[in-house]
Amino acid sequence: MNVFRFELRRAWVSAAVWTLVLLALLGGLIAGALPTFLGSRAAVEAMLSNFPPAFAAAFGVQLDNLFSFGGFYAFGFFYYSLFGAIMTAAIGLDLFSREKREKCMDFLLTKPRARGRLFFEKLLAAMTMLLVSNALFIAVSLALYRANAPEPHMMGRALLAAAALLFTEIVIFSVAVFAAVFAKKVRSVSGAATAIGFGGFLLSALQSLLEEEKLRYVTPFKYFDVSKMFFEGKFDTPYVVTAVVLTAALMLAAYLRYTRADIPAL
Amino acid sequence: MFYYDNMRAIDLLRYSASFYKKDCTKRIAELADALSLDLNKKIEDMSLGNKKKVGIVQGLLHSPKLIILDEPTSGLDPLMQRTFFDLIQRENERGASVLFSSHILGEVQRICDRVAIIKEGRVVDLRSIDDLRRNSYKKVSLTSQAPLMGFELPGAAQLSQDGTQTSFLFSGDVNALLGKLASLPLVDANVSEPDLEEIFLHYYEDGEAKK
Numbered sequence: 001m002n003v004f005r006f007e008l009r010r011a012w013v014s015a016a017v018w019t020l021v022l023l024a025l026l027g028g029l030i031a032g033a034l035p036t037f038l039g040s041r042a043a044v045e046a047m048l049s050n051f052p053p054a055f056a057a058a059f060g061v062q063l064d065n066l067f068s069f070g071g072f073y074a075f076g077f078f079y080y081s082l083f084g085a086i087m088t089a090a091i092g093l094d095l096f097s098r099e100k101r102e103k104c105m106d107f108l109l110t111k112p113r114a115r116g117r118l119f120f121e122k123l124l125a126a127m128t129m130l131l132v133s134n135a136l137f138i139a140v141s142l143a144l145y146r147a148n149a150p151e152p153h154m155m156g157r158a159l160l161a162a163a164a165l166l167f168t169e170i171v172i173f174s175v176a177v178f179a180a181v182f183a184k185k186v187r188s189v190s191g192a193a194t195a196i197g198f199g200g201f202l203l204s205a206l207q208s209l210l211e212e213e214k215l216r217y218v219t220p221f222k223y224f225d226v227s228k229m230f231f232e233g234k235f236d237t238p239y240v241v242t243a244v245v246l247t248a249a250l251m252l253a254a255y256l257r258y259t260r261a262d263i264p265a266l
Numbered sequence: 267m268f269y270y271d272n273m274r275a276i277d278l279l280r281y282s283a284s285f286y287k288k289d290c291t292k293r294i295a296e297l298a299d300a301l302s303l304d305l306n307k308k309i310e311d312m313s314l315g316n317k318k319k320v321g322i323v324q325g326l327l328h329s330p331k332l333i334i335l336d337e338p339t340s341g342l343d344p345l346m347q348r349t350f351f352d353l354i355q356r357e358n359e360r361g362a363s364v365l366f367s368s369h370i371l372g373e374v375q376r377i378c379d380r381v382a383i384i385k386e387g388r389v390v391d392l393r394s395i396d397d398l399r400r401n402s403y404k405k406v407s408l409t410s411q412a413p414l415m416g417f418e419l420p421g422a423a424q425l426s427q428d429g430t431q432t433s434f435l436f437s438g439d440v441n442a443l444l445g446k447l448a449s450l451p452l453v454d455a456n457v458s459e460p461d462l463e464e465i466f467l468h469y470y471e472d473g474e475a476k477k
Contacts (some may be wrong), residue, residue, distance in 0.1 A: 082297035103268035111285040 008126035018087035057208035069149035070230030086197030092176030164224035174250035335366035403437035
């Protein structure tokens with residue numbers, strides 16, 4: 001498992017930094033802003049009445065449920081997803097295009113290790129980082145829920161709602177891995193990761209703006225509806241299925257490509 | 267030669283060694299020592315020659331039984347070339363089979379058992395070194411004060427003269443050659459070994475002529 005350890009050692013710092021930023025945002029919004037927000041309900045509603053609902057939705061604001069922990073969490077979630085997506089895309093791109101970027105594919109691929117095994121070890125390293133990051137996110141989310149929600153009874157739902165970030169990130173991860181393996185050149189990991197993260201973010205905003213339900217199939221950020229989980233205790237099945245199928249297809253394609261493609265001569 | 271960014275040589279070599287089931291730490295130290303390679307330096311800060319050395323250590327650290335090298339000493343200074351071929355010879359004595367391509371005739375003659383010539387992707391001849399040595403010749407080119415008239419020397423072939431320039435191929439007792447040269451009024455003399463290609467071409471021409 002030397003490749004696993006190698007990749008982990010090289011990438012964990014960046015993942016840790018992103019996780020801290022994400023947790024700071026989460027903590028800041030909930031612990032910092034929520035009490036004030038709930039207190040000034042009238043003022044906020046007055047301000048929001050000036051915006052058309054679709055426009056407000058583009059920013060993650062869903063008026064009917066906003067003034068509750070779940071609603072506010074869902075609002076903030078839109079932005080946590082952005083950060084989480086960029087972090088995940090960066091991990092996926094970094095690990096799976098490392099040799100391509102640093103022009104040392106012939107170093108790794110000439111070792112007595114099957115390519116499938118290399119892919120698997122890199123995947124494991126990436127998953128480890130994602131799981132640790134999300135474990136922290138879930139823990140902090142639940143702690144904040146206990147501390148700040150008026151009646152924190154629904155731990156199960158809160159847990160799954162927080163886990164929605166992990167699920168969304170897995171989808172984004174598969175997009176990033178696919179891109180990393182199939183791209184001819186990966187010039188900048190952070191640039192491409194930001195593009196993927198923001199791309200998903202903007203698609204979601206667009207979908208909210210247009211209020212077109214069918215578009216939800218192409219917006220990874222909306223496959224797992226956090227407010228629905230909080231208020232109804234479930235995710236929408238068609239979109240969950242889409243997420244699973246999309247992830248599986250992208251990862252399978254990436255795996256096949258990684259294990260079979262010829263590497264170009266330098 | 268490209269490697270991962272921001273890695274010291276020792277880190278990369280340890281990573282490389284971790285793919286094999288044996289402990290290569292001693293080997294790495296031995297090889298780096300023999301090649302005068304500073305393992306604690308970052309690879310990207312190294313000269314091409316040093317990067318080449320990292321590649322050589324990487325190739326040999328797991329004591330492979332078969333070693334195939336393509337122009338392994340290009341970019342190395344002559345001293346290092348000699349050190350490298352010594353290393354290869356030691357590996358061979360340890361039981362490894364070595365195949366390498368080279369244009370450094372001297373070293374090839376010194377350590378190889380057999381030589382193959384490849385032309386247009388095919389092996390056109392395969393000879394033992396002893397065979398080669400027996401049929402080897404020297405290229406001699408002389409510049410004299412005045413055109414040499416009636417130049418004669420047993421063992422000289424393909425004599426060509428152009429004013430004060432005389433050149434020929436010599437095979438035979440080198441003492442006879444030197445004796446002859448000492449007796450001539452020369453401005454400059456150049457006695458060199460042909461490269462491998464010339465030997466084989468010569469060989470072939472001879473072979474064809476004999477037919």
